[in-house]
Amino acid sequence: MQTVLKADGVGMEYVHPRTGRSVLAIEDFSVEIEPQQFVTIVGPSGCGKSTFLKIANGLLRPTAGTVTLHGEDVQSARHNRGTVFQDASLLPWYTVLRNAAYGLECQGVRRQEAEDRARPVLELVGLAGFEDSHPHELSGGMRQRVNVARALAIDPEILLMDEPFASLDAQTREFMQSELLDIWSKSAKTVLFVTHQIDEAVYLSDRVLVMSARPGRLIADITVDIPRPRNLRVKRQAQFVELVSQVWDLLHGPESEKLQTADRHVG
């Protein structure tokens, strides 16, 4: 099977423009993502997981290592990546349909064609009938569906999702997780998902990549072999609980505490 996304020894170092001091955000991060896999990165805030997503999106160039998409440099303009943002980030002056078509329009597709292609995607995310509404008329969950539709409409090689459910209330979030699994199974996309919610990561993913606090390093690559399709009842199964606590220990256990204290002393 051909690898979709491949990161090899990726490092990201920021130099503070005034003090000149450098901060290592990501260190020696390597991973390979197979087609149609759902892979999640979890880690404490500031561990560089969102930074890695930006690198995968070609918006940031890593200071070390390489990232390729289908074997080609990720920064190549020919790539087609769909990003789902943390906030829905819908343009308030456009209708739902125009927002869903916006990614295509940005790629230079004419408006009429873009809207024609976005229509079935809106249906896929369960928003048929809301084409002519404006974003402020939608609930938070519905806005995130448009956010997902906008990314899916461009038929991306990989779907990059940056904590898309973080601003939703707990109930809506769980509902959206199940909806996302449904959408994902229908669209057959490769997904790289970033979150700091462990149960969300385990519930959604085929693989959970656990990152340490700064500098972000890959500390575990856990395969979630809970059978699909999954529903929310999965979250009460022993296997699920076991995996969640395994990840929790990796993030909060004695090992990571030691690392964090060491970090504080250095900083």
Next chain:
Amino acid sequence: MSVSSTHAPTSAPVESLGTRILREFRKRERIVLGVLGVIVVLAVWELAVIAGWIRQSTMSSPTIISERIVAEFGGDRLLPSLGVTLRAYLIGLGIATVVGIPVGFIGGWYKRASYLLEPWLAGLNATPTVAIVPLILIWLGIGQTSKVFIVFLFAIFPYAFNTMVGVRQSEAEFLGVARSFGASQSKIITSIVLPGAVPYMMTAARLAVGRALIGVVVAELVASNTGLGFLISIAAGTFDTPLLMVSVLFVGVFGLIMTEVMKGIERQFDKWRPEPSS
């Protein structure tokens, strides 16, 4: 509606006439008090003139003014003057809109352009435009051209300034979305920067409409031989108080109409603005 009508029969017997009048009044308080305020002032004015407390020659009176309105409508002064004023006003305002918005956009979008423009805009904006009027007259003389230019000067600053601010306030979040989907510069401008600046431009338009009216009247007062402002100045010169009042009234009504027109245009954008800012 249906709620009040079903409740009416049961509550009617206990409710006295007084409380009913009071309740009806509360519902229409705003209109009732507004109209009442105008009527009272007009009545006191009229009475004061009849009683001889104030001089008719300096204050005129509501009845004389209304008679004069009717007479002037039949004459050949008021309507042509109104036409001349309206023409200069609309042309000047139109040019200010067409020039001011692009200037503001350039100042807001290109950092270097804003460095170049800002001292001029800030300086000219801080200078009361009235003070520049005599200079315009030296340059352009008395006539329609100078009048249009004065209106233009009064109206352009709100457009240039507000558009500049609006363009600078473009949401970083939306710009990030556009860039991540590979949008071109022109796509970013037409889909994010300009629509985002629309509310600022609307505020600018509302300010400009008022300022342009000041501009046209000032221009006609000091340097014109036609128009409502000119009518005001000859009325003042000949102690024709009723004509002066009629002209001022027309300027006021004109301003009111323009304000309402602007509100109507602003409402067009409420579709995507949940709370219309007043």
